Amino acid sequence: xxxxxxxxxxxxxxxxxxxxxxxxxxxxxxxxxxxxxxxxxxxxxxxxxxxxxxxxxxxxxxxxxxxxxxxxxxxxxxxxxxxxxxxxxxxxxxxxxxxxxxxxxxxxxxxxxxxxxxxxxxxxxxxxxxxxxxxxxxxxxxxxxxxxxxxxxxxxxxxxxxxxxxxxxxxxxxxxxxxxxxxxxxxxxxxxxxxxxxxxxxxxxxxxxxxxxxxxxxxxxxxxxxxxxxxxxxxxxxxxxxxxxxxxxxxxxxxxxxxxxxxxxxxxxxxxxxxxxxxxxxxxxxxxxxxxxxxxxxxxxxxxxxxxxxxxxxxxxxxxxxxxxxxxxxxxxxxxxxxxxxxxxxxxxxxxxxxxxxxxxxxxxxxxxxxxxxxxxxxxxxxxxxxxxxxxxxxxxxxxxxxxxxxxxxxxxxxxxxxxxxxxxxxxxxxxxxxxx
Numbered sequence: 001x002x003x004x005x006x007x008x009x010x011x012x013x014x015x016x017x018x019x020x021x022x023x024x025x026x027x028x029x030x031x032x033x034x035x036x037x038x039x040x041x042x043x044x045x046x047x048x049x050x051x052x053x054x055x056x057x058x059x060x061x062x063x064x065x066x067x068x069x070x071x072x073x074x075x076x077x078x079x080x081x082x083x084x085x086x087x088x089x090x091x092x093x094x095x096x097x098x099x100x101x102x103x104x105x106x107x108x109x110x111x112x113x114x115x116x117x118x119x120x121x122x123x124x125x126x127x128x129x130x131x132x133x134x135x136x137x138x139x140x141x142x143x144x145x146x147x148x149x150x151x152x153x154x155x156x157x158x159x160x161x162x163x164x165x166x167x168x169x170x171x172x173x174x175x176x177x178x179x180x181x182x183x184x185x186x187x188x189x190x191x192x193x194x195x196x197x198x199x200x201x202x203x204x205x206x207x208x209x210x211x212x213x214x215x216x217x218x219x220x221x222x223x224x225x226x227x228x229x230x231x232x233x234x235x236x237x238x239x240x241x242x243x244x245x246x247x248x249x250x251x252x253x254x255x256x257x258x259x260x261x262x263x264x265x266x267x268x269x270x271x272x273x274x275x276x277x278x279x280x281x282x283x284x285x286x287x288x289x290x291x292x293x294x295x296x297x298x299x300x301x302x303x304x305x306x307x308x309x310x311x312x313x314x315x316x317x318x319x320x321x322x323x324x325x326x327x328x329x330x331x332x333x334x335x336x337x338x339x340x341x342x343x344x345x346x347x348x349x350x351x352x353x354x355x356x357x358x359x360x361x362x363x364x365x366x367x368x369x370x371x372x373x374x375x376x377x378x379x380x381x382x383x384x385x386x387x388x389x390x391x392x393x394x395x396x397x398x399x400x401x402x403x404x405x406x407x408x409x410x411x412x413x414x415x416x417x418x419x420x421x422x423x424x425x426x427x428x429x430x431x432x433x434x435x436x437x
Contacts, residue, residue: 001172002086004052004205004245006268008260011250015042017257023264026052028247029083031075032059036082047084055079057090062128062142063115064094065101065308073135080138087139087204089174090132092125092165097315101308107315108376110344110383116151116310117161120303129169141172141204146182146211146220148336152327158189159197166202173198176207177233178220178249184229185218186332191233195240205245208234208267217335223252226263231270238274246271252346319375341371344383352384358405366391385414 005025010018018027019042027046034040034055043053057076060068080088093112098104115121133140142165144158156164166173175198180191208231210224226248237243246267250260316322318337324330345367349356356363370390376383388410391397397406 001204001244002052004054004247006264007052007205007245007247008264009056009247009249009251010043010046010053011254012040012042014250014254014257014260015040017260018042019045021257021261021264023268024051026054026245026247028054028056028089028249031055031057031079031088034079034083036078039082043083052086053083054085055083055088057088058112059095060090060132061093061095062090062132063092063121063125064096064128065124065304065311066096066099068128068131068135070135073132077136080136085138087141087172088136089141089143089204091143091145092162093145094311094315097308097311099308101305102312104312104316105375106377107312107319108379109315109319109340110347110376110380111340112145113311113315113318114145114147114149114151116307117154117156117158118151119155120307122156122161122164123300123303124307125165126168129165129171133169133171139172139204141174143174143176143207144179146176146179146186146218148186148217148339149328149332150187157194157197158183159194163197163199166199171202172204173202174205174207175203175237175243176209177237178207178209178211178226178230180233181227181230182211182218182220185213185216192236195233195237200237200241203241203243205247206234206237206243207247207249209249217332219339221252222249225255225259226266231266234267234270235274238271239277240274242275242278243271316375319371321372337372338368341368344371344376344380347380348384348387351380354409355384355388355406358402358409360402366396385410389414 006023007026007028008018008021008024010027010029018024027043029043034043047053055076060072060076062068076088076090079085091112092115094109094115095112096106096108099106115125129140129142144162162173165171177191180189180194183189184191208226209220209222210226210230211218211220211222212224213219234246248260248263248267310325313322313325314328317324317328317333318340324333345364348367349363359366367387370387374386374390377386388406392403392407392410397403
């Protein structure tokens with residue numbers, strides 16, 4: 001297994017700082033944000049220095065009811081080859097639902113959502129992981145996610161679920177200790193118990209990140225300092241096994257480089273504290289190689305359909321306002337729904353920064369209101385276009401500078417094919433009130 005060392009999540013906003021940081025052995029880049037034919041100069045320079053780069057996917061949806069999309073798998077493989085990576089990583093999550101398996105519209109979450117810990121979900125996940133492994137040129141590792149909600153009727157703990165997944169497929173594990181803390185606060189799950197049940201020899205590397213608590217709910221923000229409880233879980237893990245790599249994630253609200261270096265130092269200290277209490281002989285057998293993992297029987301279509309119906313019902317409640325499925329906590333689903341809308345607003349603001357510039361302080365409230373009534377239908381760039389169009393077709397944006405600039409922006413980006421004349425005429429119509437009034 002590749003020894004990675006200490007790393008940090010590479011993001012364009014801190015690219016220069018990462019290049020200058022001492023003691024960085026490797027970096028991780030969001031796969032969907034990297035173009036194989038036009039790699040960022042910063043990543044190229046890091047690679048030339050011998051710094052390992054690992055692509056981290058966020059949109060494959062291995063925990064979904066559908067089999068992995070061939071195009072997404074090909075794109076992930078291309079990034080691994082372009083970066084010369086020793087492995088690629090993804091999440092144990094679903095990110096979309098609906099479609100042919102449910103004879104319902106396809107829905108996009110725009111975020112990672114937990115899978116039920118049931119035999120059906122495990123069977124489907126194992127087959128999906130196997131499909132991905134066969135399509136990728138390097139080993140795959142999958143990450144446990146943070147969750148605000150719990151599925152009713154879980155049949156396994158998280159540790160048992162991950163153990164069976166690794167045992168049946170030979171897949172490696174990316175253990176996020178911040179997500180273990182999140183699930184401790186939000187779902188009452190003991191991180192120590194989860195670590196005790198894991199196949200520690202399968203760990204590829206570890207994520208560490210910060211978050212914040214509000215009204216008894218922990219939000220895995222990746223925009224705040226790493227708290228002591230997360231470092232303590234890292235120490236616990238390091239007391240059980242020597243992690244091949246540990247990586248600091250930070251996605252927003254970037255501090256000065258010195259603060260990031262301080263967090264990296266705290267991470268190294270946490271690992272060293274654990275190592276001092278680890279038995280010299282760990283006594284665990286080597287995980288079997290991926291090529292010799294236990295065979296995975298083909299996933300039954302009935303299991304896929306049952307999972308598809310359950311995931312579609314949950315996602316529809318979260319993003320389309322349909323009734324909450326039986327057994328779920330309505331209050332917690334409301335928190336998750338608002339978090340998804342806020343996440344969409346943040347990402348659309350990054351993808352289309354002209355929108356908050358045009359709309360000013362009204363942007364966020366307007367978008368969150370829009371998101372709670374309109375599910376995503378085709379990624380964040382399409383989401384930005386749909387949001388702008390809804391404002392132009394509605395009655396909340398009066399004629400003036402904002403409407404003129406927004407209409408020009410929408411027309412410039414709505415595609416090479418001209419819109420129907422009636423639609424363009426409606427986009428130009430005058431509304432009667434200001435956004436949010």
